[in-house]
Amino acid sequence: MAAQGLEATKVAQITAAAGVGKGTFFTHWPSKDAFVASLVDTLLTDLARRVRPVGLAPTDAEALVADVAAVHLRFFQLRPEAAALLNQSLSLATGGEAHALVAARLEEHLELVAGMIAPAGEQMGWPRERSRELALAVVATASGFFWLGGALDLGADTPLELLDRLARALARGLNR
Amino acid sequence: MAAQGLEATKVAQITAAAGVGKGTFFTHWPSKDAFVASLVDTLLTDLARRVRPVGLAPTDAEALVADVAAVHLRFFQLRPEAAALLNQSLSLATGGEAHALVAARLEEHLELVAGMIAPAGEQMGWPRERSRELALAVVATASGFFWLGGALDLGADTPLELLDRLARALARGLNR
């Protein structure tokens, strides 16, 4: 799916790869879109599991934001298909049930990140009521970097240290 | 197209909106994908026109990077459909001609940006041979911010000054 795209991946191909009949797919998910939504759900749950611990260890504001950003970058670098999935799932028929689910799930993740970095952001002078935009910047940078990068064969081999520098740059810069 | 998605926008709808017959579409573009590619081409040409001037006025390294980032952010904020278009066009059948065109065009834009900020990056200690990643970070942050944001009704009304702060944060952070 990562290689050929969500839309281009047919249900028949999925079931064939799974070694089951075509109909079996629909005993597990009511539609292809629902399946994609469930994939995004899993993906964001995984991502959250990586992000949450960062908030536990006490550090200064700058390090916290940098760490959150770094976790996102590393996550999507290790799973380029996750970036592809997340970005393509937003192309699901706007107005459809699945799109709404994905958007809601993404919103939820943003809320999580915003909740974690809002205090740090405030300390750096970033308005609290705009913490969601701050979180969005962090998430979008990471997911966008590897989504666009995926199309250009860029990012997969970017050294961890450079990724970290990117993350820290954002945090340090904010912390003028 | 921005509202309902690339795939969901049918050729008939496009020609109806243009007030021409359905067949006329194919006298101008050989396929729908080619049309999308041409749209991306136009979009990146426009973007380049905004970006280029930034490199002409001599400033210090930090300001240059910040300005390039800021131009990207402003561009996509003013044209949310551009972010949607760019991100969705990457979902075009991988391996297809149109996908290749889009990727090549994006690559070209990255090259432009990389060329502009590479010296500044180097001055800040960012390895020159990794300048494309730096450019990618700048572009992806801007396009990703408004692509994800578009799905969450976020970003459209983010004050310019905050967007600028974001841009400058990245530059200032890098310039430790």
Next chain:
Amino acid sequence: MAAQGLEATKVAQITAAAGVGKGTFFTHWPSKDAFVASLVDTLLTDLARRVRPVGLAPTDAEALVADVAAVHLRFFQLRPEAAALLNQSLSLATGGEAHALVAARLEEHLELVAGMIAPAGEQMGWPRERSRELALAVVATASGFFWLGGALDLGADTPLELLDRLARALARGLNR
């Protein structure tokens, strides 16, 4: 089934309503069509049970025909689903086993009715070798009235006396 139609009623719905597993259905009937055929069988058996007594009490020819018609009309009025079932079962794949069964069963019922009213019909001048058509007219009027009527919310509340008048009209008219 009466409400949504034979075809629209899925096996899963039937078994769910019966509170048994889906597979259980097929331990009782070899196929859905066979089930429908058995339903028609039961239906016509019930109908025959109501019709037969009419032939026992000795009356004049006109009254006999009228009574047979009246029994049919009353039967289908009391069981609108029977009219729906009978008429829809004839839509079963022509040439299929189930269709043949239903047709044969209907034929049998017609034979019964024809046998009962043939003498009366003959007395009224209706050719004996055409008694099946006479029987068909009686049965079709009743089943058709409530089948078409069912789609138009007509017939369910038609007073018994009017239905009887209809039945007697046919008989009296024949008995010129």
Next chain:
Amino acid sequence: MAAQGLEATKVAQITAAAGVGKGTFFTHWPSKDAFVASLVDTLLTDLARRVRPVGLAPTDAEALVADVAAVHLRFFQLRPEAAALLNQSLSLATGGEAHALVAARLEEHLELVAGMIAPAGEQMGWPRERSRELALAVVATASGFFWLGGALDLGADTPLELLDRLARALARGLNR
């Protein structure tokens, strides 16, 4: 379609018989059900064209009712597929748009017939507010006779005179 049933007749078969591509069907009708509804519309328009003239020539009440019934019987005898179509079209997904259309169209026809025979019916003592039931009896007898008959190879060769006798019987009987 008459031979194998509405449901059993696939769109592919229709277009093949018409010598056009499969997709062409959907440039003329939005769905198979809509096509069936249009068929019923045509059918009832044809039928109405035959029925209407009967009301113009002045006759006595009994003859009028008999003639209306006779026209219906003859119509469906000459076109057995019409009886099949009408009866099967009522099996279209209840609640669907097509079903509603068919029902409305049938209702309209009933109204026509009711309007024609209501005065005669009243003269014979049939309550005016029940004229629709009277019309239903006339229509249902004819359509039902050939629908059930079609399944039993009965009716197609029933002599016209017998059909007329049936029609007159109903009228004469009512006119006690």
Next chain:
DNA sequence: CATGAATGAGTTTTCATTCAT
């Protein structure tokens, strides 16, 4: 005997694309 997960044949419908006019 009951069960329900698995199956895949079969159908409608969509829509980019063609091409005669």
Next chain:
DNA sequence: TATGAATGAAAACTCATTCAT
């Protein structure tokens, strides 16, 4: 050059039926 009717490949989804448990 513009048009839109015709096309048919493709794809999601349904559901009666099977069968291992």
